Amino acid sequence: MIAKETIDLLKKKIDEAEAIVVGGASGMSAAAGFKFYYQRDDVFRMIAGSLEDKYGFHSHFDAFYCRKTTRGEHWAMILRSTRYQYECYTGEPYQDLAELLAGKNYYIATTNQDAQFFRTFPDEKITRIQGDSRYFQCGVPCHDAIYYNKEQVFELCRHIENDALPDELIPRCPRCGSEMEPWVRGYTFLEGAYYQKEMKRYRDFLQTCVHKNTLFLELGVGMMTPMFIKEPFMNMVYQWPRATYVTINPQHAIVPQEIAKKSIAIQDDIAVTLKQLLGKPTDGVASLNATEVFNPSRVY
Numbered sequence: 001m002i003a004k005e006t007i008d009l010l011k012k013k014i015d016e017a018e019a020i021v022v023g024g025a026s027g028m029s030a031a032a033g034f035k036f037y038y039q040r041d042d043v044f045r046m047i048a049g050s051l052e053d054k055y056g057f058h059s060h061f062d063a064f065y066c067r068k069t070t071r072g073e074h075w076a077m078i079l080r081s082t083r084y085q086y087e088c089y090t091g092e093p094y095q096d097l098a099e100l101l102a103g104k105n106y107y108i109a110t111t112n113q114d115a116q117f118f119r120t121f122p123d124e125k126i127t128r129i130q131g132d133s134r135y136f137q138c139g140v141p142c143h144d145a146i147y148y149n150k151e152q153v154f155e156l157c158r159h160i161e162n163d164a165l166p167d168e169l170i171p172r173c174p175r176c177g178s179e180m181e182p183w184v185r186g187y188t189f190l191e192g193a194y195y196q197k198e199m200k201r202y203r204d205f206l207q208t209c210v211h212k213n214t215l216f217l218e219l220g221v222g223m224m225t226p227m228f229i230k231e232p233f234m235n236m237v238y239q240w241p242r243a244t245y246v247t248i249n250p251q252h253a254i255v256p257q258e259i260a261k262k263s264i265a266i267q268d269d270i271a272v273t274l275k276q277l278l279g280k281p282t283d284g285v286a287s288l289n290a291t292e293v294f295n296p297s298r299v300y
Contacts, residue, residue, distance in 0.1 A: 002268050007276045010264055013244055014277070017215035020106040021206065022097070023229035027220020027249055029114055031270035031288050032091025036060050036081075038294055047080045049163035071179070072164035075156075078182060079165065082133050082153045090119045092285075096274040097219070107205040111221070111228050113184045127202040128195075129228045135183035137190045138173035144192035146183045185225075210240055218247040219270055224299050230254075237262055248273050250288055 014020065026037065036043035040058040048063055051073055057063045063077055098120040110117055111130045118126065135146040152171065159169055171180035181188055216233040223230075230247075237245040237259050245263040247253045253267035266273055275282045 001282065002266055002273055002276055006264065006266065007273075010246060010266075011277055013215055013246065013264070014100065014104075014217075016213060017244075018105065018212040019205075019209040019214045020101065020104055021209065021214060021216050021233070022101070022106060022108040023216065023218040023221055023233055024108060024110040024112060024117060025219070025221040025229060026112060026224075027222060027251070028093060028110075028270060029091060029112055029116055029220075031093045031220060032116065033286065034088070034091065034114065034116075043084060047077050047084070049076075051077065051163050070164060071170060072167055075165040075170055076160045076163050079153050079157050079160065082149065082182070083157050085114050085133055086150055086153070091116050093219075093271045093274050094120045096271075096278055096280070100274060100277055107202060109202055109229060111185075111225055113182075124201070127198040129199075130185035130225070131183040131189060131195075133182050133184060136171055136180040137183045137188075138176065139179045139181040139188050140173070140176060141188060141190045141192075142173060142176040142178065144190070144194075146190065146192075146194055147180075206236070209243075212242060214240060214243045216243060216245045218245070218249070220249055221247070222249070222252050222299070234259060251294060 030038065034043075035041055036047065037060045040052075044058075044060055045052065047060060048057070051063065051069065052058065055063075055066050055068050057066050060077075060081060069077075094116050106125065108117055108121060108126045109129060110126065113128070113131055113133045115132055115134055134149060136149050136152075137146045156165060156169060156171070159166060172178065173180055183190060216237055218229060218233055221229045233245055234256055237243040243262065245255065245259055246266070247255065247263070248266045248268070248270050250267060250269055253265040255263040255265045269285070269288045271285050271288065272282050275285060
């Protein structure tokens with residue numbers, strides 16, 4: 001539990017802010033209970049099937065980057081995890097954040113690819129810096145288009161056999177015939193017109209905030225890709241005269257000395273913190289133990 005004085009201060013900052021820029025990353029989804037990315041839970045076991053024992057990985061991260069799987073096995077896990085993202089519940093921290101920001105001038109930048117933010121916030125308020133698993137793109141890519149994949153994912157899941165998608169059913173580009181890829185950041189990630197439109201919307205919002213009382217609210221941003229949210233937030237707070245930086249993270253609530261007087265760091269559970277900010281009971285919240293969820297040998 002976070003001290004009442006800290007919660008009161010943060011609530012005051014939120015209430016007084018003329019603009020709020022939210023940076024949401026994987027820690028937000030972990031706080032919502034989506035831990036299969038990092039640990040061996042029931043969802044991971046569903047995604048991996050027999051491939052866990054076959055290749056020795058024990059989390060979705062390790063499975064996704066395993067170089068030993070066949071293309072069919074790799075696609076079987078992509079399809080199962082994407083179907084789960086369509087079917088799963090909406091994380092309570094996302095619902096609480098929406099309640100907290102209701103009626104306020106805000107924008108959300110996220111590195112998450114699970115589309116949870118889209119369940120509780122308008123599309124035009126969100127920029128996906130690292131893509132979205134609900135879309136496929138050409139793996140080359142040979143052209144500037146992404147494809148919403150829900151119908152295809154559910155259909156292909158029906159054809160998975162022995163934890164592998166038959167090679168002839170692996171999604172192919174409709175133009176060049178190359179293998180498709182999820183529209184998520186990687187070596188072939190498409191930063192085309194769709195992506196640039198969202199980035200421009202984000203930059204345009206930031207331009208309106210330079211001289212305002214702006215709160216940068218960072219939720220669950222780790223050290224795997226600090227260049228997308230964490231470092232820009234810190235730099236803008238350093239340069240903007242009226243900006244405040246808030247980081248809520250059970251692992252990496254880090255504040256540089258240069259902006260320490262303009263910052264609030266909460267190294268605690270995001271789900272619990274949001275409940276406290278709303279004045280809601282926290283007794284029923286399943287607390288996130290970072291030392292149990294995250295593998296200390298990995299950077300998240």
